[in-house]
Amino acid sequence: MQFVRIGDTVISHRVHGLDSKKPAILFINSLGTDLRIWDKVVADLSSDFTLILFDKRGHGLSDLGQPPYRIEDFADDAIGLLEHYGISQVVLCGLSIGGLISLSIFDKRPDLVRGIFFADTAHKIGTPDFWETRIRAVLDNGIGSILDPIMSRWFTAPYRRPENADYRGYCTMLERQSAEGYAGTCAAIRDADFTETARRINVATLCVVGEEDGSTPPELVRSLANLIRGSQFEIIPGAAHLPCIEAPSVFLRLLRRFLSTLPGVLNG
Ligand SMILES: O=C(O)CC1=CCC(=O)O1
Helix, strand or coil: CEEEEECCEEEEEEEECCCCCCCEEEEECCCCCCHHHHHHHHHHHCCCCEEEEECCCCCCCCCCCCCCCCHHHHHHHHHHHHHHCCCCCEEEEEECHHHHHHHHHHHHCHHHEEEEEEECCCCCCCCHHHHHHHHHHHHHHCHHHHHHHHHHHHCCCCCCCCCCHHHHHHHHHHHCCCHHHHHHHHHHHHCCCCHHHHHHCCCEEEEEEECCCCCCCHHHHHHHHHHCCCCEEEEECCCCCCHHHHCHHHHHHHHHHHHHCCCCCCCC
């Protein structure tokens, strides 16, 4: 694990294979997860690419900062991290809120963005009432109180069998996130609408989604693809909201195929 101070917030992160000659990919996590969700993806890509993973503020080992947050706060952290490593162009791989953060990074610094791989995300996720209910539940009763409904959005029923040790591990990951950080991140999603940014995107994009995603269902993700000129859309079978965990080989195949279409990016 590596740590860097961006402004007044310490951000925990990992950089694999830092090399200015290799194309860089920045992975941006979903709500309630930390950078370990990319482990299976990183193992495959690290010889061909510079990979940057980080814990959003309020998650993992990053500082809490001052919740509630705005999507722009996370985007500033990500941009600060890229600047810290002198990375001037990057492919963004944004999962769920990570897609909203990708859109905000594009808004702020389009020069940094070489392409965007949107996974299980949209230009607007959920309704204000939905997020308010979740914020209240977490602040009043803790993250454990919402574990089961969240897990049924994240993973398919076969993955959620009690004897699956990986499933138990990811339950623990969610339960150990800071309730204040989690609720502060829900507030950022509640307040986000990047419809106009999505319409302005002028870099290559691919939108993918697990076929059983209960958080950003396929039709919602398709509506993001429809807003973006030239965007492609793919459904990942046998996965829900976190295909990088549940269907890593399909996720990787689509990511590598996307990377191979970008000018000047290796296809590995
Ligand atoms: O917790 C969920 O329902 C999944 C999710 C929504 C936005 C995000 O980042 O994760």
